[in-house]
Amino acid sequence: QVQLQESGPGLVKPSETLSLTCTVSGDSxxxxxxxxxxxxxxxxxxxxxxxxxxYSEGAxxxxxxxxxxxxxxxxxxSQFSLQLNSLTAADTAFYYCARVLISGNGGRGxxxxxxxxxxxxxxx
Amino acid sequence: DIVMTQSPDSLAVSLGERATINCxxxxxxxxxxxxxxxxxxxxxxxxxxxxxxIYLASTRAPGVPDRFxxxxxxxxxxxxxSSLQAExxxxxxxxxxxxxxxxxxxxxxxxxx
Numbered sequence: 001q002v003q004l005q006e007s008g009p010g011l012v013k014p015s016e017t018l019s020l021t022c023t024v025s026g027d028s029x030x031x032x033x034x035x036x037x038x039x040x041x042x043x044x045x046x047x048x049x050x051x052x053x054x055y056s057e058g059a060x061x062x063x064x065x066x067x068x069x070x071x072x073x074x075x076x077x078s079q080f081s082l083q084l085n086s087l088t089a090a091d092t093a094f095y096y097c098a099r100v101l102i103s104g105n106g107g108r109g110x111x112x113x114x115x116x117x118x119x120x121x122x123x124x
Numbered sequence: 125d126i127v128m129t130q131s132p133d134s135l136a137v138s139l140g141e142r143a144t145i146n147c148x149x150x151x152x153x154x155x156x157x158x159x160x161x162x163x164x165x166x167x168x169x170x171x172x173x174x175x176x177x178i179y180l181a182s183t184r185a186p187g188v189p190d191r192f193x194x195x196x197x198x199x200x201x202x203x204x205x206s207s208l209q210a211e212x213x214x215x216x217x218x219x220x221x222x223x224x225x226x227x228x229x230x231x232x233x234x235x236x237x
Contacts, residue, residue: 008209046231047217049225052139063225107224108224111174111176111219112179114173114175
């Protein structure tokens with residue numbers, strides 16, 4: 001059974017950089033079978049795709065984030081990470097990592113399973 | 125970007141009755157080379173992450189009860205709960221994966237009448 005778990009700070013100051021890690025069990029982020037993704041959800045609001053990563057094809061991102069996001073593989077085959085810089089209050093959200101089940105190139109697919117999510121608050 | 129519009133924003137249905145949620149995409153998500161619709165549905169209960177229900181518009185994810193069904197093609201899609209149970213109270217989202225950026229609908233809240 002594949003499981004994902006996000007970890008990182010719950011509070012970050014404006015203008016700083018957020019760093020989150022997703023730990024995967026039951027699958028390897030180094031396989032070519034899947035992409036791995038980050039999605040966020042401001043409290044009480046809808047879902048926004050941040051970007052997705054494949055070991056062999058690299059990452060692609062939502063242009064709405066204006067190049068502030070970087071998704072990368074971590075040192076372990078069971079982890080990948082998200083960095084988001086130049087934070088503002090608008091970046092306050094639950095951040096979820098998930099596996100992408102692929103139906104098209106560039107990581108286009110559906111998300112299953114999801115991590116439990118971690119709330120990140122941007123405030124001084 | 126493909127804009128996904130869900131309707132209604134919320135609905136209240138009696139236990140055992142049918143619930144119908146609509147999702148409309150601003151462009152087709154039907155991939156002509158394989159005749160598949162690149163659309164998924166998710167359920168999100170309070171305090172939980174979204175859970176995959178349906179992918180490729182009409183294929184139920186493993187373990188999803190058969191009272192959940194997806195239909196539609198091109199730009200218009202429907203998620204139907206044939207007989208609403210108490211545990212189905214949740215937010216429901218559609219998502220397109222035809223183009224990046226991958227985008228979601230705004231969500232539909234299902235409650236018990």
